[in-house]
Amino acid sequence: MTVSNNNQHDVVDLIKTQLSITDVVSKYVDLKGNSRLMKGLCPFYPENTPSFVIYPESQIFKCYCGSCAGTSGGDIFSFIMRIENINFVEALNMCAELAGVKLNKYQPKKAKSIKKDLTHALESATDFFKNSLNSRYGLPASNYLKDRGFSEKHIKEYNFGLSPTGLSTLVDHLKKVGVKSNSAVESGLVQKWADNTWHDFFVDRLIIEIRDEDNNLVGFGGRSLNNKTPKYINTPQTELFNKSELLFGLNLAKKDILKSKECVIVEGYMDVFAAHSEGFNNVVACMGTSLTFNQLNKAKKYADKIILCLDSDIAGKRASVNNLIKLINSHDNLSHIHKSIYIASIDSGKDPDDLIRQDPSEWEKVISEGTPLYKHLINNLDLVYDLTDNNQINDAANVVYKLVFQNTDSHSQDQTLSLLSTKLNINREKLPTPKILNRNLSPKPISNKTNGKQNP
Template sequence: MADIDQIKSKLDIVEIVSEKVTLRKSGRTYKANCPFHNEKTPSFIVDPQRQTWRCFGACSTGGDIFAFVMKSDNSEFSDALRILAERAGVELSLGQPNSHSNDFYSINKLAEEFFQELLLKDEGKLASSYLDERKVNQKSREKFSLGYSSKTSYSLKHHLAFHDVELDLAVDCGLLRKTDQGSIYDFFRGRLMYPIHDRRGRTVGFGARTLDESGPKYINTPATQVFDKRSTLYGLHIAHDSIRGREEVVIVEGYMDVIAAHEHGFSNVIASMGTALTSEQVAQLRTSASSYVLALDHDQAGMEATIRSLETAWKLFDRNQRNRRSDQLFAPDPFNIRVLALPSGKDPDEFIRTSPENWGKVVQKALPVLDFLVPIVVENFDLNVPRGKAKVIESLYPLLIGLDPFDKDRYLRLIADAIQSDQKLVEQMLTSLSRQKGASFRNKQYAPNRTFDGDVNFESDEPDRDEYTFAETQTLFLLFSKPQLRDIGLTINGECFRRADDRELFMKWSQYDSKNMNSFVDNLDHYLKDRYHVVMSKAFQSSVDIDSETDLKSCIVRIERRRLFEYRDSLMSSQSTDTPPSDDLKNELTDVDKRIRETFDVPRIMI
């Protein structure tokens, strides 16, 4: 399905996983404790180059963004497809169900007005008192449509039913929940309600804050047809004209930060609705602003989120992205991003309300991105160990290559002072890196294509992508059309299928016996059924059964070979590049290398 490829091209797996897992950079990959099982030593690896993830611990599984969303949300493929399509801004072309987007906007608006009414009643006194404590005036409450959700479980449900709203649609909106027994109840209860709007001012969802410290402090509308918090910016519908007029946007973290700023006349302020800014949110700002000020929290978590935003959303450390002159964000001046530093312990809301006269000054004095990054990068490395200073230069190199000579000279002096070195040595290191023409700056001593017995370089022996694509499609065709091959098919590792829909088709096929293939097809959702028909129309029909068995075995060998290549690369990436590989790693690599060599003994299939 072309939609899947389009979605993958628009989304970054690091951002998707970071929503639920705290990732830390490790060489060219990211590491974390696996979110799917308890562990003390990180075994969960995300590879931004391959756009894949893998747990090398108890789970011993991995996949792409679709596999992660399905596993983390315990959802079906079609649900993951819709969620990620919405996040990527991709309109699904095949099997698109009837859209209720307009109904969602209307239902959300009806709920917004209901919550506003409750805030003004006795029931909403607790929320009103909280807003009084935060010094939010009445004008701001109305401007941002603040409200209150009743503590009862059926208040909103009854209100929507009174207005003839189909309750199942309200469930799909995220306003109501349905139990396994079929009973429906309010999702938001006893909370201060922040309606969230799209750029056009349509109500797409809600943020909700607890008022009695029970449960999570904040909850949001779950992802729907019209809402995904990673592609939404709080307050943009109000701030848009001001941002366009000033050509500058200030990005904060919280709802109250935005409200306080607007209340005091700083109307170009919006919120990212989370710790790290996403590339989807950045995309919405590129046509409106030429200057960007990040004012995220400056505690440790906030600092890490700022770095992650610069790396994943702004692509500042991606040399290829930085060289794309057609990208309006980075042409002609990539350094239009600044970072605002507030006094320790203060967030923008508190700072603006206590010192409104100083907000404009700190925004004006916001640090250029390199001035912000240099001391942080230096602090992350031990300058007293071998290559410690070199790693600082390597980390900052993608930013330094885009500078004009005058700015470059200033920052080279800044870096030289920070690492206590001579500027000429820094310049020499930069020149050396430039000559490597895009090298990854990793220690190549134990690169993924290196073997420990020294006799095979597997990377150069990989079959081409067309053979893999044909083998994957042909495997599914043979399994679906030849029931007698079922036992052979059940030996396949599901991770051999790179396409998310192919992998899901295989997993669902494996759950049916050969006598119930009609049920298998009938029970596929419309997205997978579309892919099923494509597979059955594109594959090559073998003339006799013995040829079919031979073909299937040959196809399995090839897709298994690809899986082993990728597993080997992930295994190497999971290890620190600063130390030699352990004996366990060497033994496992030797075993994988042996299994890869065995796959080359099978004759190639004809394509």
Template sequence: MTLAQEVKNRLDIVDMISGYVALERSGRNFKAACPFHDEKTPSFFVFPERQTWRCFGACADGGDSLSFIMKVDGIEFPEALNKLANQLGLSVPSNVNRNLDKRIYELNNLAMETFKQNLNSPDGYHAAEYLRNRGVNQASISRFQLGLGSFGRDTLVRHLSSKGYTDQEILNSGLATQGTDGQIRDMFQRRIIFPIHNTNGEIAGFGGRSIDNSNPKYINTPKSQVFDKSSLLYGLYFARTAIAENKQTVIVEGYLDVITAHQYQFQNVVASMGTALTEQQVKTLRNISSDFVLALDPDNAGKEATIRSMESSWQATQIDILRAGRNSRISFQQRHLNVSLKVAELPVGQDPDTLIQSDPEKWQHLIGNARSLLEYLFETIPSRYDVTNDNGRLMLVDSLGPFIRTEANPFTRGKYLRSLSEITNISERDLEKHIWQPIKNSSASIKREISNTNNSAASQSADKRDILEEYCLYLLLNYPDLITEINEIYPDMFEQSENRSIFTNLDSWTTMERLRESMADELVAHLDHIMSMDIPPLDIKDRIKALTDIANRIKARFYTLQEQILLEKLTEADWQSKDIIERNIVEAQVINHELRKIYSGENPEQRETS
């Protein structure tokens, strides 16, 4: 439970708002003259069951206890949360994590300068010679900030300690390890150092290669507050401009592969750092590129890594496949972003580093003529399964089927369907039936849960969460193109202040990283909760239908609440006043019109999905 949820669970909104304005009961709710504008007839209502408030007068605002404090005190979400948490005696998390991040980056910068000095010292002769023998020139050494780990067991630790950093901070950064004897030792001893930057250019961690080829040949910074090997790509900070200009990303395995490629002006190259390309890495890349070429080593390990990369890349880009317009043809290789995943097969015995140095033109040719996704998979995947039995054939079909299904070109699709039919000895008709069968999901159970939430205020009182709003945000965050599809949903329709704050930021976000950076820690925690909701992937039709349904439910809730308050106001209205009667009639007509659109399916979203 986040701090915001705990605050709202502990607070009674009626008691809290009573401290600012005199409330009087109105049926099951409470009302008062709005504290935010002058008025004679009360239009400010508090709803105990929902723990929300709303003004149906001039300001037309509303929300939960946090949004009330934000509005009445003129403060932002973090300040409002801190104020209420302090009033309740709850401990308020400080910016400890962000301060820790800052200290780690500072430590990494100090370490990098020390590593560079080591490489340029007499002790660095053999490391510098190794780099020269590998063809790395001084310009590349400077650009990529290469260095050399210390020769002493704790030389770096003592240096960093002299700068005022504690042993724990040094350990947290991953620059040192602690043995069973309690001694703290340098992590990177007698190794060539490759600083690994995040997309902002900050040094998140380091890679270290042994000079004498002793094992382990490579080590990395352990996973830390700022370093996660699975989500970073070596060289991306230096390659971003070239990737954007070329509209293509070439992915290799190692540090020297990247450095050599950049040195030879192939600057759209990044490295997965010896692992199969992960889903997190692809998600990072697809923000700046739509064309991926895998150029991994040609040995068996490299081929396996290529296949695993293909699979993870496809999973990561699958979300983007589903974002294309509802009336367009959707495919993996041809869609609104023209996403393409290809494989450049290197000559046996050569990795990108050696190939580029020996024959840069051949490298350029291989990248330019990389094989398509399906072509490569059909050559490599079938041998992994025993197609002499039914289970093996089924597994093969399930492996290749999704790739065939998302191929837009009907001739290409037909060609590979025939190939799969020949390999498995299954008729094309049966293959089509299996590959194109509807994807099952739990949308029905989600709808039941939402319906139950609509009808049960009691379920809300236990935990001030709103499944309607959270599911709406889940869809918009996971499928950003849906943001343009959502009609007539406004921030004030979101009753929970965390959800409203996130929804308000959706129009301006470019990446999830930027969205997180723009938010207070407590909002980030709520964002993480939404993103971690256990909801199966939806295809295009189901996704748009789900958004339409959720949007309609949020709008219906908003206007139904207005209708309820209008009825209460009418029972107390002065029917002798023509102005009041006319105003209420106009308001009733507007509400009725909006509700009729929702329930009759007249709104544009429903027309387009019918």
């Protein structure tokens, strides 16, 4: 249903009738209790006995822990504002989405018309790319796709395209169909060179449409067809394209993720296409090696369980553990969702793309045997930290504390400490003492070399 937010009270009431506070909060807190009262650990401060209370009948929460001291409480919106650290309008939009209520989001007229122009440019470009792939010049690219296992049907269905070899063929086409030159530039399709000439951004590449979760075309990915580096490029950051907030394929995968409550995140578009071709429809890509907090949050919106299946050779693993540590250190809220995150590793070192096509049942096994994030982190601390150095041991232990200690019961804390003491080869009693939980610790990587892969 769509409502205009002329009357915010109506919207707030409508969302409250559609969304129970218990459902929303239980995405962040383990709740136990009955229809009158639910209890869990305070999600805002560390504590060992549950003082955080939900009153489902009146749809409010209140926290009685020592740190909150009764000052935390309110409705769904105040909870989301506090836990996500966002303002009321953002919380309203987030809850509306969870409730399936469509808001006519307020946008200044100017921004709206700029977006319309950019969309027009992108839509014109995608037609052009698809026609190029279907022309006789597109034969090598079509053959490449067929070699990679795509059927004729899938090539059409996934809207592949081709950017020709000429330096300004798209520039000319966009002019012809009436796209304004500044829209062509601002949509990331065209670049102005220093000599004031206009050039295509994508030249001689297989083109992949990138759509947001609502199926709006926002940009493109381009794969080199002649071993030119980088192998993959994306539309640069634009008004419509913000890579760090997008999960590639979510528009196609959304329904299945909601149904299965599981979301698998891989690195590249080709992995997503391979998965979907084989019927694994809950797979999306973070488009590169550095998964972001926003991407995780986006997945969490639809799924209870997020399985990361990233590069599994040592260099790739080190890069991804490093990235996870960065996420833990810069986002306190990661501790709220860490229990939903699992890491799946392909031991054979194959790309998901290859494994899915060659051995779908092995892929299923890999995904179902994912390791919880905290275990994966502990197991791989030595990829990032020098565990013979006391300072680094201290930092390593504190990253684990930061991830695990803010929102878990004493039982899982106990398990974590055992695992950590085994990994660090230090007696439980002698483990480093936790620093202040919200202090940023920067990892000191032994080496941060990636395996030379570009983007996905």
